Amino acid sequence: MNDKIVWDISITAPSQYQAISNGVLLETTEVDKNRKWQFNMDIPMSSYLVAMVVGNYEVEKKMSASQKQMELYYYPEDLQKAEPTYRHTIKMFDFLEQEIGIEYPWKVYKQIPVKDFLYSGMENTTATIYSDQFVVDDIAFNDGNYVTVNAHEMAHQWFGNLVTETSGKHHWLQEGFATYYSMLAEQEIYGEDHYYMTLFENAESLIAQTKAGRGTALLDPKASSLTFYQHGAWALHALRDEIGDVDFKLSVRTYLKQYAGRNVTTDDFLKIVSNTSGKDMSEFKNRWLTNTQFPSAEALQLLRKSNFMEQYFQLAARSISSFDESFNSYKETLRSPVNELLVEEMISQLILHKKTIESLNFIKKPLQPEMLRLDKP
Ligand SMILES: [Zn+2]
Structure with a gap:
């Protein structure tokens, strides 16, 4: 962890595969039936951040606002899943550079899904590896996705990789x-x-x-x-x-x-x-x-500095009241513009009261159909 050195990694593997490691790919050369991939890094890093991946991959390349190359890897059969899996990647990357105020220190950032991974993700420098359970299509995206892990491993590039704990x-x-x-x-x-x-x-x-x-x-x-x-x-x-x-x-x-x-x-x-x-x-x-x-x-x-949290606490306190006592509070919650998080809390209370959203039929207009998904206990 405390020995930081500059790693330049080369991988020799059967040429039908794709080899991926930390840093910029300098060149590939054919060696008999194999291929050699040569990567270059120019900032010292700790050994626990070294990564080597060999497998069948396709890659989508994009540019951040700061002209850093994003390499988004996916299995050849997962073309349709690439967009939902990597949704918000560039926006989050651009945001982190702005928010942190220090440009991403390397030239390339790769993300690679792998099978049977022990963790959600691992923030290897310039080459994050993550569990392919986060590879999702457009519909599954709504139930669980890669966004949080994506942002977390990305943030580690500064916090952990650029600067590293002593112990x-x-x-x-x-x-x-x-x-x-x-x-x-x-x-x-x-x-x-x-x-x-x-x-x-x-x-x-x-x-x-x-x-x-x-x-x-x-x-x-x-x-x-x-x-x-x-x-x-x-x-x-x-x-x-x-x-x-x-x-x-x-x-x-x-x-x-x-x-x-x-x-x-x-x-x-x-x-x-x-x-x-x-x-x-x-x-x-x-x-x-x-x-x-x-x-x-x-x-x-x-x-409590957040107005939303104040509203939320007031509504959450209703969970020990009866439906009739809470009726006006629910009515208030449904006043436009409707806050989806407050409506979710309200609906969970309706379920406790064994009531349905129809029992609040005084005002249904501001509710979008997808907000009613908690209405089925
Ligand atoms: Zn972490």
């Missing part, structure tokens, strides 16, 4: 950051309410972990995945609220510039935040990084 104690610098920036990328696509809903759902899981006595501190190398990923993202949300957008973005930019191609600790990051914002970070560290409990009161305060 497991600082694992949130990779997983917390990748989770946070993938949430921002999804916000760009699905909107702010979706972002807050994700924060809220993650907080519920973290509170449950604390209540079950299994809470772990973010700086504990043996912390749970829930802590590293979701608590880590929460810590960054809280930090941004505390120091403001401008200082937050400047801190992240400075951090990536200063430690590009190197290893980092949490204190390296906090020192930059402190210098940038002029604020002492020890209270933040105690509350969010070394605390084994999830700070639920602070999290609730932060959620």
